[in-house]
Amino acid sequence: MKKFFMVVVILFILGAAGVFALTKIDFNRMNADNYYLQITEDGVQHETKLDDGTVMTSYSYELDAKNADGETIPIEFTAQKNLRKDAYLKMYVKNGDEVSSYDEVKFEDIPKKAQPK
Incomplete structure (x- = not known):
């Protein structure tokens, strides 16, 4: 049960980081x-x-x-x-x-x- 909870927490953190990156980073300006x-x-x-x-x-x-x-x-x-x-x-x-x-x-x-x- 602990492993399942840790996997859920890690997936939540990765998802939150992904949403943050999509809303705050302007990909049109990267490597330009x-x-x-x-x-x-x-x-x-x-x-x-x-x-x-x-x-x-x-x-x-x-x-x-x-x-x-x-x-x-x-x-x-x-x-x-x-x-x-x-x-x-x-x-x-x-x-x-x-x-x-x-x-x-x-x-x-x-x-x-x-x-x-």
């Missing part, structure tokens, strides 16, 4: 390279009509981004709203040029080599 860019123009608006008649609007961007070493790559990404001009973004990039997530950051938070001139 960081690039930085500044929004300099409005995004290109795209409207998609869903089956129920709802219209979804998204905005696409094509901008150059720099990593902490100052290397520049072109990045294409979409957002659900038109992003604020002159905002600085930290991009999470996987597989060379695939943006998985982004955050707005302050200019001071951007590494020196990646800061725009």
Whole structure:
């Protein structure tokens, strides 16, 4: 009976740790390279009509981004709203040029080599 109780407790702890990991860890940002860019123009608006008649609007961007070493790559990404001009973004990039997530950051938070001139 003690062994059964210990197995149940261990399974409960593992399950709780799994639920915690799923709710608190952003897997889109894991193992991603960081690039930085500044929004300099409005995004290109795209409207998609869903089956129920709802219209979804998204905005696409094509901008150059720099990593902490100052290397520049072109990045294409979409957002659900038109992003604020002159905002600085930290991009999470996987597989060379695939943006998985982004955050707005302050200019001071951007590494020196990646800061725009």
